[in-house]
Amino acid sequence: MKYNNILVTGGAGFIGSAFVRLLSKGLSLKGTVPEIIIVDKLTYAGDLERLEEVKGRFKFYKTDICSKNGVGSIFAKEKPDIVVHFAAESHVDRSINDATPFVETNIKGTQVLLDASRKHNIKKFILISTDEVYGEIVNGRFNENSPIKPNSPYAASKAAADLLVQAYIRTNKFPAVIIRPSNNYGPWQYPEKLIPLAILRILGEGKVPVYGRGLNVREWLYVDDCARGIMTIMRKGKIGQTYNLGSACESKNIDTVKLLLKTLGVSQDRFEFVKDRLGHDIRYSLNSRKVTRDLGWKPSIKLAQGLKLTVDWSLKRQAWLKSKLGDVNKLYKK
Ligand code: NAD
Ligand code: TDX
Numbered sequence: 001m002k003y004n005n006i007l008v009t010g011g012a013g014f015i016g017s018a019f020v021r022l023l024s025k026g027l028s029l030k031g032t033v034p035e036i037i038i039v040d041k042l043t044y045a046g047d048l049e050r051l052e053e054v055k056g057r058f059k060f061y062k063t064d065i066c067s068k069n070g071v072g073s074i075f076a077k078e079k080p081d082i083v084v085h086f087a088a089e090s091h092v093d094r095s096i097n098d099a100t101p102f103v104e105t106n107i108k109g110t111q112v113l114l115d116a117s118r119k120h121n122i123k124k125f126i127l128i129s130t131d132e133v134y135g136e137i138v139n140g141r142f143n144e145n146s147p148i149k150p151n152s153p154y155a156a157s158k159a160a161a162d163l164l165v166q167a168y169i170r171t172n173k174f175p176a177v178i179i180r181p182s183n184n185y186g187p188w189q190y191p192e193k194l195i196p197l198a199i200l201r202i203l204g205e206g207k208v209p210v211y212g213r214g215l216n217v218r219e220w221l222y223v224d225d226c227a228r229g230i231m232t233i234m235r236k237g238k239i240g241q242t243y244n245l246g247s248a249c250e251s252k253n254i255d256t257v258k259l260l261l262k263t264l265g266v267s268q269d270r271f272e273f274v275k276d277r278l279g280h281d282i283r284y285s286l287n288s289r290k291v292t293r294d295l296g297w298k299p300s301i302k303l304a305q306g307l308k309l310t311v312d313w314s315l316k317r318q319a320w321l322k323s324k325l326g327d328v329n330k331l332y333k334k
Contacts, residue, residue, distance in 0.1 A: 004034055004035060004081055005034065005035045005037060005078055005079060005080040005081055005082070006023065006034045006035065006036055006037070006080065006081075006082045006083075006084065007037045007038075007039060007074070007075075007078065007080035007082070007083045007084070008020055008023075008036060008037070008038050008039070008058075008083075008084045008086065009038075009039045009040065009065055009083070009084070009085045009086055009087035009109075009113065010039075010040055010046070010085070010086030010087030010088060010128075011036075011038030011039070011040055011051070011058070011060075011086065012038065012040040012042060012046035012047055012048050012050060012051065012060075013040070013045055013046055013050075013086060013087070013090070014045070014050075014090075014184065014186075014188055014189045014190060014223065015086055015128070015181075015184055015223055015226055015227065015230075016038075016040075016084075016086035016087070017050035017051050017188060018186070018187075018188070018223045018224060018226070018227040019084065019086070019227040019230055019231070020036060020038065020051060020054065020058060021051070021053065021054050021227075022224070022227045022228065022231060023036055023231065024036060024054040024057040024058060025054075035059070035078075036057065036058035036059070037058065037059045037061070037074070037078045037080060038051075038058050038059065038060045038061065039061045039063050039065060039071070039074060039087070040060070040061075040062065040063075040087060041062065041063065041064045041065070041087070041105075042062055043089075043101075044190075044327055045089075045090065045091075045190050047188075048060070049320065050188045059078070061074050064105075064109070065087050065105065065109035065110075065112055065113055066104055066105060066108050066109045066112055067112070068112050068115075068116075071112050071113060071116045072116055072119075075116045075117075075119070075120045076120070079120065080120070080122055081122055081123045081124075082122060082123055082124045082125075082126070082234065083113060083117050083122055083124075083125045083126065084126045084128070084230065084234060085110065085113055085125065085126060085127050085128060086128045087105065087109060088105055088106050088109075088128075088157075088158065088161075089101045089102045089105050089106060089154070089157070090154070091154065091190075091192050091193065092132075092152045092154045092155070092277070093192070093277065093331065093332075094154075094192070094331065095152055095153035095154035095157070096152065096153065096277070096278055096279075097331075099153035099157070102153055102154055102157040103157055106154075106157035106158055106160070106161050107157055107160045107161055107164070110127070110161040110164055110165070111164060113125075114164065114165065114168050114174070117174075118168070118172060118174060122175070123175060124175050124176075124177065124234070124239065125165070125174065125175060125176040125177070126176070126177050126178075126179060126230065126233065126234055126237075127161065127162065127165045127176060127177070127178045127179065128179055128181065128230070129158055129161065129162040129165075129178050129179060129180045129242075130155070130158050130180055130181065131180050131181065131182045131183075131219070131244070131246065131284045131286050132150060132151075132152065132154065132155035132158060132281070132284065133148050133150050133155060133158055133159040133162050133180065134146050134147070134148060134149060134150075134180075134284075135148075135149035135150055135151050135155070135281065136151065136281035136282045136283055136284065137283055137284070137285055138282060138283060140285070141285045141286055141287040142244065142284075142285065142286055142287060143244065143287040143289075143290070144180075144241075144242045144243065144244055144290060148162065148163065151279050151281055152279055152281070155281075162178055162180075165178055166178070169239075169240050175239045175240075176239070176240070177233060177234075177237040177238070177239060177240070177241055177242075177243070178241075178242040178243070179229075179230060179233055179237075179242075179243050179245055180242065180243070180244050180245065180286070181221060181226050181229070181230075181245040181246070182218070182219035182220070182221045182244075182245065182246040182247060182284060182286050183218040183219060183220050183221060183284065184220075184221050184222075184223045184226050185220055185221075185222065185223065185306065185307075185310060186222050186223030186224060186306065186309065186310050186313075187223065187309075187310065187313040187314075187317070188223075188317075188320075189223070189310075190324060191321050191324050191325075191328055192324075192327075192328055192331055194218075194253065194256070194257075195220075195256070195260065195307070195310060196310075196314065196321065197209075197328065198257055198260055198261075198271075199260070199264065199310070199311065199314045199321065200321050200322070200324075200325065200328065202261070202264050202266055202270060203314075203318055203321065203322070204322075204325070207270050207271055207272045208257050208260075208261070208270060208271040208272070209271075209272060209274040209332070210253055210254060210257055210271050210272065210273050210274065211253070211273075211274060211275070211276045211277050211280060212273070212276035212277075212280060213254070213273060214252060214253040214254025214255075214257065214271075214273065215252055215253070215254065215282070216252065216253050216280055216281065216282055216283065217250050217251065217252050217253075217282070217283035217284070217285070218250070218251065218253065218256070218283075218284055219246045219247055219248065219249060219250050219284055219285055219286060220247060220249045220250075220251060220256070220303050220306065221245065221246060221247040221249070221299060222247070222299065222300075222301035222305075222306035222309070224301070225247065225299040225300055225301055226245060228297065229245045229291065229297045229299070230245070232291070232295050232296070232297040233245075233291065233295060233297070236295045236296075237295060238294075243288075243290055243291045243295070244286040244287060244288045244290065244291065245286070245288060245291060245297075246285075246286030246287075246288040246299075247288075247299040247301075247302075247303075248288070248299075249299075249302055249303040249306075250283075250285060251303060254271075256303070257271050258271075259303065259304060259307060260307055260311070263304075263307045263308055263311045264311055
């Protein structure tokens with residue numbers, strides 16, 4: 001299938017911008033560079049600096065996906081044939097403080113996009129869901145048929161979007177594909193999330209806050225591997241299907257932080273245990289055999305290598321990370 005116009009929501013965010021950078025190079029589209037249309041509200045998490053290296057290769061609309069009129073007029077003008085939907089409120093701790101924007105953007109925004117996409121007969125709609133929709137798992141791994149059982153307000157809002165897309169697939173034969181990635185990390189991640197926050201604290205001569213005793217496990221996927229996985233699924237994924245997208249690089253938070261401290265070349269005791277997150281999921285773990293077996297994607301960057309790449313990037317872009325310090329300190333009341 002040849003795509004001419006690809007509309008990317010949340011393209012100024014962390015993963016969306018990695019996807020746009022990859023897409024704009026036309027790498028995986030056999031040399032043809034499609035028209036890229038980004039729709040992003042530029043919330044605290046959105047930043048066009050992430051797209052500087054591909055400036056001029058996309059059209060940009062600063063629009064809220066919850067605005068039916070705003071979204072409707074973009075679809076009417078641009079006539080996208082594919083939609084890749086990243087835009088979301090994405091941080092669990094913020095959802096615990098206030099679930100309102102999560103319900104608005106993640107649920108209502110998704111419904112507005114689904115209806116505009118139906119109206120304009122788009123060929124393929126890709127929902128970027130998350131591993132968190134499954135809830136936590138102590139042993140074993142979630143596959144695509146595992147029950148949806150989210151725990152945080154963030155995860156519940158993403159689960160609602162995921163189920164809404166499933167309902168449109170079933171009810172309207174809507175041409176959607178769902179992707180559930182595991183924890184991403186890498187260049188340009190907003191420093192509210194564990195890995196860039198840890199780097200920001202070390203750069204500021206502070207300590208890394210580790211929730212509880214640091215025993216929670218996450219499956220870390222380097223963002224460029226994730227972007228490539230999304231590209232593969234966009235091209236080859238079957239309509240109506242769901243694909244897990246994980247790295248199999250599982251690590252306890254305390255081990256992740258110690259590996260990061262080693263990579264930064266600072267003392268192993270530059271962390272402190274702090275009050276645990278409410279309702280903190282103990283472990284996420286995905287079985288990603290389906291995307292590997294059926295579509296041929298596999299991750300290429302292991303955690304130690306990915307952390308090295310992330311640290312190298314962060315040292316070069318300290319000014320960008322530090323520009324978010326005021327907002328991050330407000331969030332964590334520092
Ligand atoms: P992010 O917070 O870095 O970026 C979100 C982007 O969406 C920002 O550019 C923001 O301005 C935009 N946005 C927010 N509300 C909007 C609205 N109402 N209208 C238009 N734009 C809006 O998020 P991310 O980490 O890049 O995550 C992207 C997607 O991937 C999200 O759907 C998230 O749930 C999912 N996901 C993230 C991870 C992860 O580890 N970061 C893992 C799995 C899934
Ligand atoms: O200061 C911290 N200390 C700490 O121990 C922070 C911010 C986090 N943590 C812990 C909580 C988690 O167990 O580290 C782990 C990772 O936390 P986050 O980076 O906040 O990510 P997480 O809550 O796991 O969710 C992420 O992965 C799934 C993304 O934020 C979601 O958008 C995605 O859907």
